[in-house]
Amino acid sequence: MIRVDHLDPETKTIHTAQQTVYGFMTGADWRRWYALNLLEELDLPGEYVIDKENGKMYVYLPENTRTLNVSVMNDPLVAIENCRNITLSKLTFEYGRSIGIYLENTQHVRITGCTVRNVGGVGISIGKGTETPDKKTLKPHAAEAGGTPKSRVVGDLMGRLYQDILFNRNGGTDNGITDCYIYNTGSGGISLDGGDRATLTPAGNFVENCRIHDFNRVEKSYRPGIWIDGVGNRVSKCDIYNAPSMAILFHGNNHTIEFCKITNVCSEVDDQGAIYYGRDPSELGNVIRYCYFHKLSPRHRVTATYHDDGACGGEVYGNIYHNAGSLPVLIGGGHYNHYHHNIFIDSPVAIHLDNRMQNWGTGMVAPDGIIDQRLKTVKYKEAPYSTTYPFLAHYWEEDPSYPHGNVIEGNLFYRIKNIVNGQTQWGEFRNNWSTNNDPGFIDPENPLKGFKEDAPIYKYIQGFPQLPFDQIGCSLEEQ
Incomplete structure (x- = not known):
């Protein structure tokens, strides 16, 4: 998502507020860009525009719409930190602008039979992320932006790990996500950390028997269905599908990815x-x-x-x-x-x-x-x-x-x-x-x-x- 600085109607030019590494390419159906949050383009059912300055929202309502849910919550819906032996079972988490469920420094936590949907960030994050206050001044490679460690966010995690491969997110040990539905998220399905790369100490965190799909509503690339880092984590028996970019992206050592069914991903990214x-x-x-x-x-x-x-x-x-x-x-x-x-x-x-x-x-x-x-x-x-x-x-x-x-x-x-x-x-x-x-x-x-x-x-x-x-x-x- 590239912010716009201003539009010049005389030269018919869009001036962006930040760079994008690969530029704006066209000529193929996977090389597309589009503008959003423009009031004059509100012409299809389901589209909406937010006027943040005036606190207004304009919506082209689909037929038979009975309910609208608008969230202003930037924090995770649930945060479990420095705890052990906790289970979240058969609950639905939805309507937040950021992370659905966040875990940090936990042991033997189970998220089982839950549904996480309709959030603006990643569905579930095990381990802290980073914060980069000024994204306008990136280094030549976007992955080198990095950021400072911060709890309850994902941020520019990819950039941080690119420049600091031993970054320990403090994801804890023996945490498991099982039998869950995760879909219609903004920026990925699950971010799974655990273990220490410097010592090759495994975490034993895992994702098992989950259905993860349609997880790139906001950010289209490098926000996979499951992100894995650290040491000794496992993803097993998951169905991952319907995504413009990756199903699973991993960093680290001694991970196992097994028995997964992966279909219709990388549909829009070369x-x-x-x-x-x-x-x-x-x-x-x-x-x-x-x-x-x-x-x-x-x-x-x-x-x-x-x-x-x-x-x-x-x-x-x-x-x-x-x-x-x-x-x-x-x-x-x-x-x-x-x-x-x-x-x-x-x-x-x-x-x-x-x-x-x-x-x-x-x-x-x-x-x-x-x-x-x-x-x-x-x-x-x-x-x-x-x-x-x-x-x-x-x-x-x-x-x-x-x-x-x-x-x-x-x-x-x-x-x-x-x-x-x-x-x-x-x-x-x-x-x-x-x-x-x-x-x-x-x-x-x-x-x-x-x-x-x-x-x-x-x-x-x-x-x-x-x-x-x-x-x-x-x-x-x-x-």
């Missing part, structure tokens, strides 16, 4: 992933398994699992990529990413590999570049990083600009035009099977029904396991 992380090779130990990616747009650069700018060590297995964007997998110059026993169906390309650190990304692996800085920050040659991730201590001994150690094995490529976009020498490919014939699905149009007992896949891919298809996705009914 060069993003349904699950995304990157630009920090110390973010290791992360697992993505048994997820179903479906109906991701092939019109532009949309990826299901995106290892950006030198991301390393991702363990990705047992996933189904079904019509999963133009580049279902993108490994951008990183090392030791392991893809095994995944299923790719009906995509122009399955896996993108590149050597970006040898061309436009050379500055990232240069002395005192962003990767050098981040490895030094975590003291990568000392415990716990050197003992937990042995290869990391030798990161600079092998040419870091050349992608190595990426293994793609035991995967099925069904009706895929090109398995690899890039050079196969940047990965080790073995025991994979590419076919245009039915590999043995019970229902080829619904791969979640699994394979027949005598399916050819078990013959052509040695050791292909029985995948837990029946456990994928949320069990909650749609509201």
Whole structure:
């Protein structure tokens, strides 16, 4: 959201009050911008304009509207801080301008069977955010704005973590969000923190069996359905759908993302992933398994699992990529990413590999570049990083600009035009099977029904396991 400074009717020019990194681009249906809160544009049912100075609101009411709810509350609807052993159960939280439920420094708190909707910020936040008073004077990269830590807000959290990768949000331990509906929020679904990156101390916080959708009403990008940071957190059995940008964005170590069903995300934003992380090779130990990616747009650069700018060590297995964007997998110059026993169906390309650190990304692996800085920050040659991730201590001994150690094995490529976009020498490919014939699905149009007992896949891919298809996705009914 870019504030406007003034309009010049003579030159027909809009002057913004702050910069936007990528500018205003047009020419494609995912490159759109629009103006809002203009009284003269109030021409469709459901639109409204707020005149803050005069305390008025103008609304074009939809038919049969009986109730209007207008909130002026900028604080979280509920804040639980420095507490333990608390449960919020079967409650509905709605009509706030900021966070629905906020947790900080809590232990064994449960939010279960609740609905969080119609809020202006993120639905649930575990851990503090940041405050940046003056957003007009950003550094060249928007993510470098940062901010000072502050409770009960999210703010420019992305910017803070970009410049301070060890930022501890004080999210507490053993906190869980289960069986919840989160939708029609302004700026993301859940912000999940916990654990300490400096010591690799896990938190054990989790999100399980939740239905999260339509969560970018106000902010369209980098406000995912679930944001994860810290160490040792888990997202399991969630349905995440209907979003212009990402489903899950994560930072940190030893997280698990599993049994999720992700559909119709990244619909309006170019060069993003349904699950995304990157630009920090110390973010290791992360697992993505048994997820179903479906109906991701092939019109532009949309990826299901995106290892950006030198991301390393991702363990990705047992996933189904079904019509999963133009580049279902993108490994951008990183090392030791392991893809095994995944299923790719009906995509122009399955896996993108590149050597970006040898061309436009050379500055990232240069002395005192962003990767050098981040490895030094975590003291990568000392415990716990050197003992937990042995290869990391030798990161600079092998040419870091050349992608190595990426293994793609035991995967099925069904009706895929090109398995690899890039050079196969940047990965080790073995025991994979590419076919245009039915590999043995019970229902080829619904791969979640699994394979027949005598399916050819078990013959052509040695050791292909029985995948837990029946456990994928949320069990909650749609509201």
